[in-house]
Amino acid sequence: MRVILSAIIFMLSIGFNVQLLATQDKFQLDEPQKTTLFLELTKELRCPKCQNQNIADSDAMIAVDLKRKVHELVKKDYSKQQVIDFMKQRYGDFVYYKPPVNPMTIWLWLLPILFVIAALVSIAMSRKRQSPEINDEQLAKAEAILEHEE
Amino acid sequence: MKKITIYLTPLLAFLAVLGFLYTGLFSDPRDHQSSLLEQPMPKFELPDLMNTQQTYNQDIFLGKVTLLNVWGVWCITCAIELPYLNQLKQEGKHIVGLYYDQDIDPDFGIKTIERVQQEVTDKLNQLGNPYAFNIFDVKRNLSLDLGVTGAPETYLIDQQGKILLHHIGDINPRVWNKKFAPVYDLLAVQ
Numbered sequence: 135m136r137v138i139l140s141a142i143i144f145m146l147s148i149g150f151n152v153q154l155l156a157t158q159d160k161f162q163l164d165e166p167q168k169t170t171l172f173l174e175l176t177k178e179l180r181c182p183k184c185q186n187q188n189i190a191d192s193d194a195m196i197a198v199d200l201k202r203k204v205h206e207l208v209k210k211d212y213s214k215q216q217v218i219d220f221m222k223q224r225y226g227d228f229v230y231y232k233p234p235v236n237p238m239t240i241w242l243w244l245l246p247i248l249f250v251i252a253a254l255v256s257i258a259m260s261r262k263r264q265s266p267e268i269n270d271e272q273l274a275k276a277e278a279i280l281e282h283e284e
Numbered sequence: 285m286k287k288i289t290i291y292l293t294p295l296l297a298f299l300a301v302l303g304f305l306y307t308g309l310f311s312d313p314r315d316h317q318s319s320l321l322e323q324p325m326p327k328f329e330l331p332d333l334m335n336t337q338q339t340y341n342q343d344i345f346l347g348k349v350t351l352l353n354v355w356g357v358w359c360i361t362c363a364i365e366l367p368y369l370n371q372l373k374q375e376g377k378h379i380v381g382l383y384y385d386q387d388i389d390p391d392f393g394i395k396t397i398e399r400v401q402q403e404v405t406d407k408l409n410q411l412g413n414p415y416a417f418n419i420f421d422v423k424r425n426l427s428l429d430l431g432v433t434g435a436p437e438t439y440l441i442d443q444q445g446k447i448l449l450h451h452i453g454d455i456n457p458r459v460w461n462k463k464f465a466p467v468y469d470l471l472a473v474q
Contacts, residue, residue: 182433195386196433199424224431226319 333418369414381418
């Protein structure tokens with residue numbers, strides 16, 4: 135029994151090792167900072183086929199192709215922005231998770247700010263309107279009542 | 285008067301959200317236009333699928349209005365689309381195939397070209413051949429330059445080799461009449 139168990143554990147551990155090596159070997163880079171850049175880019179680029187995954191997570195063929203391209207470009211000393219531009223030129227702004235600021239997308243940032251400002255203004259206005267209403271007449275009336283009671 | 289506006293505001297906000305979400309029901313997240321529209325065909329140098337000795341480049345699109353159809357035998361929707369492409373061919377349209385294979389992974393290449401050719405011949409014998417010829421995108425580099433996300437996809441290229449339309453998904457009479465026909469007919473007149 136123990137022999138079988140240890141054999142199973144041994145085989146499993148070999149399996150894991152091989153898998154680990156395979157994913158690392160597929161896209162190798164010599165310099166560590168290039169490896170970091172490659173990993174960073176594959177996390178930030180979006181798979182055009184399965185749209186809620188980045189290309190690092192996705193196993194779609196297109197994602198593998200994009201990974202290979204990123205690897206190739208990083209190897210050719212492309213900077214991060216150059217790789218992103220390369221991809222955007224082919225797949226549009228869509229392929230990068232961070233949207234560009236343009237007349238249409240600027241509202242993503244402006245709307246929350248405008249909302250806060252509008253809310254503050256409306257609160258301030260309603261405060262102002264309420265305060266004078268209690269004054270003059272009501273105050274005189276209240277004083278009269280107080281005097282009368284005394 | 286003031287009370288009415290206070291009561292109406294949530295209702296109006298609700299209607300606005302309703303309208304926004306309702307239009308969202310009919311929007312297709314996959315339907316984003318290629319960023320290559322109005323651009324010339326990317327440069328390439330690729331072999332013919334059936335005769336790898338012969339190579340093509342971007343100049344083969346000059347002088348003719350072309351439908352460039354991205355496909356593969358492994359793609360089920362492509363097989364459904366083929367009969368309609370055959371009909372378009374009979375109407376005199378110039379259709380070129382951009383073929384790519386899933387099994388030829390440039391990292392772990394295993395499938396031979398002969399086997400790919402045999403599969404394509406079988407498929408086209410069975411369903412008809414709408415293609416003037418097929419460009420074999422060996423390493424899927426041209427597909428990547430074209431912004432292809434899968435198959436089938438179709439590009440409309442004008443006489444100057446400029447990309448005018450990019451359609452993701454199959455071509456059927458509805459898509460043709462709505463999307464392609466207006467542009468194509470205008471080109472054919474010129």
